[in-house]
Amino acid sequence: MPLSKFLINMGTRRNRIGWRFIVVLTLGAAGFAVAPYVLIDPAYSRVQLDSSFKLHFPLLLVHIFSSFLALLVGWLQFLPGLRSTHSHIHRLVGRIYLSCVAIGGVTGLIVGGYTESYIRQVAFLTLAILWLYTGWKGYKSAREKQFEAHRLWMIRNYAFTLVAASARIVTPICILIYLAGHRGQMDGSVEAVLRQVLEVNIWLGTVLNVVISEWIIVKRFKKGT
Numbered sequence: 001m002p003l004s005k006f007l008i009n010m011g012t013r014r015n016r017i018g019w020r021f022i023v024v025l026t027l028g029a030a031g032f033a034v035a036p037y038v039l040i041d042p043a044y045s046r047v048q049l050d051s052s053f054k055l056h057f058p059l060l061l062v063h064i065f066s067s068f069l070a071l072l073v074g075w076l077q078f079l080p081g082l083r084s085t086h087s088h089i090h091r092l093v094g095r096i097y098l099s100c101v102a103i104g105g106v107t108g109l110i111v112g113g114y115t116e117s118y119i120r121q122v123a124f125l126t127l128a129i130l131w132l133y134t135g136w137k138g139y140k141s142a143r144e145k146q147f148e149a150h151r152l153w154m155i156r157n158y159a160f161t162l163v164a165a166s167a168r169i170v171t172p173i174c175i176l177i178y179l180a181g182h183r184g185q186m187d188g189s190v191e192a193v194l195r196q197v198l199e200v201n202i203w204l205g206t207v208l209n210v211v212i213s214e215w216i217i218v219k220r221f222k223k224g225t
């Protein structure tokens with residue numbers, strides 16, 4: 001079957017709706033975050049740039065665009081049937097995806113060293129190490145033709161890629177948790193509350209994605225598929 005026809009007919013109706021929802025939601029959330037950087041102008045950077053480190057902005061851009069490309073192409077690898085019907089495309093996209101993860105992860109480690117907030121910094125560094133580690137395990141298991149292990153590591157790896165989207169999607173939940181814990185009152189301005197929320201959203205997004213990916217893996221294991 002040609003690839004274009006395959007993409008249109010992929011999976012069951014329930015699968016198709018689920019996939020479309022996830023793809024639109026995650027690409028929307030991540031695309032919104034990437035948008036200010038398309039102009040390649042440090043004046044629009046939302047990240048506080050360190051003037052003593054000249055490569056801060058260039059490396060941030062490399063990080064953002066390579067990571068975004070990983071997020072864009074990664075979901076293709078999970079399309080039911082694509083692996084078996086178009087394995088050459090699966091291999092090609094896999095190489096592009098893992099190269100982007102390697103570049104995005106290493107640059108994420110470097111720019112993470114300059115993140116102002118200590119709590120966010122530890123979150124980014126933890127995430128970068130987990131992202132690189134699971135990517136390496138996924139690559140290694142594919143090279144060794146251990147395809148079941150490869151699938152499990154790639155589910156874990158893509159879950160970390162999707163933290164870029166889930167960390168933003170959970171922001172309203174973090175605000176609600178804040179309000180619930182403060183009897184509906186804000187201590188200070190909206191900006192001050194948002195600053196506190198942005199200290200924890202990466203952690204919450206990471207925990208949530210790990211739980212979901214491990215749940216998917218356990219379900220798979222039980223089904224034996």
Ligand code: HEM
Pocket residue numbers: 030031033034045046047048063064067068070071104105108109111112113114115116120124125127128129131160161162163164
């Ligand atoms: C999963 C591993 C990832 C790690 C460890 C990571 C790490 C980082 C770090 C350290 C920063 C600088 C934040 C700061 O200094 O305040 C950053 C910013 C950014 N990253 Fe990532 N990132 C990851 C994945 C992604 C992905 C998949 C995307 C795709 C959209 C992405 C898009 C961005 C964007 C748009 C910014 C700028 C944030 C802003 O304007 O507030 N990152 N990332």
